[in-house]
Amino acid sequence: MGDSEPGRGADGQPPLGERTWPRSSLLGGLAGAARERLLTLGTCVRYDADRVLIREGDPTDFVLLLLDGVVKATGRTHDGRSALLAVRLGGDLVGEFAAMDGQPRSATVTTCGPIVARSVTNGAFLDCMRRDPGIAHAVNASVVTKLRAANNHRIDFTGCDAPTRLARVLYQIAITHGEPLGAGAVIRWPITQPELATLSGAAEPTVHKALRRLRKTGVVSTGYRTIRVEDLALLSGIAFGPPP
Incomplete structure (x- = not known):
């Protein structure tokens, strides 16, 4: 200090x-x-x-x-x-x-x-x-x-499966604490998979699998101490369903 x-x-x-x-x-x-x-x-x-x-x-x-x-x-x-x-x-x-x-x-x-x-x-x-x-x-x-x-x-989180809860966690963090970038946002501080697991109320292997799926489909990408949401609208659709 x-x-x-x-x-x-x-x-x-x-x-x-x-x-x-x-x-x-x-x-x-x-x-x-x-x-x-x-x-x-x-x-x-x-x-x-x-x-x-x-x-x-x-x-x-x-x-x-x-x-x-x-x-x-x-x-x-x-x-x-x-x-x-x-x-x-x-x-x-x-x-x-x-x-x-x-x-x-x-x-x-x-x-x-x-x-x-x-x-x-x-x-x-x-x-x-x-x-x-x-x-x-x-x-x-x-x-x-x-x-x-x-x-x-x-x-x-009531009644949601683990991948949906993870999507909701990432979406909320991105819109609340992320830096807007194009159609998405960048979370420029380190959040670990164990922390994502506790926020999502899921086991770490389940979060790892769900996060890998989000990366594979191009919804998010990860780097050193950062998570980038490539498309907030797409992540919102996964988290909350398509708009009416």
Whole structure:
């Protein structure tokens, strides 16, 4: 962990033009003045790839406001496996559950590449929410959005076979976290087949077979630390059926 210039990207260089975040993220959804107030909290820090920032069960006392980069949240299953729970990008808040309920960390958060963030103590974060109702409302809304997404994930998988669940997982990741490219999108952070298996609720050999079929038919291609969806419409048809 180290200091970094506010507003610089994960590569350490100033961004081209004014930095923006997705509207669905906490920073992207806040009005300019409220966003600036939130960005004054804490210290700007940088982390390299594959760095554990938060460990499940630990009683640490800070939140991370992601400015740039990608992290993944994982949890341990009863049989000791690591289950991918969520992916968070620049503009998102990480670690707020433990700050708000005072309990140990509910997940492990690991960087998927270089990131820049603001590290804010729980005390400063909670004090900001008490003093600024607009920020408090935005944080609460982002928590509700995360819970709704978890519920929708469970509902979407009811009654589906494993290849369909995998297609739905890849489609959702691509449209939510992917970089648009032609008719498809590129997921530029590493997601392992065991993580795809836990997200899909399927055995690893089943996911391996389904992923191989998607590659063979030209729906997806894979590279070093990336997955490319060649045609989002085609993947959507596999995941949800053809449009009416």
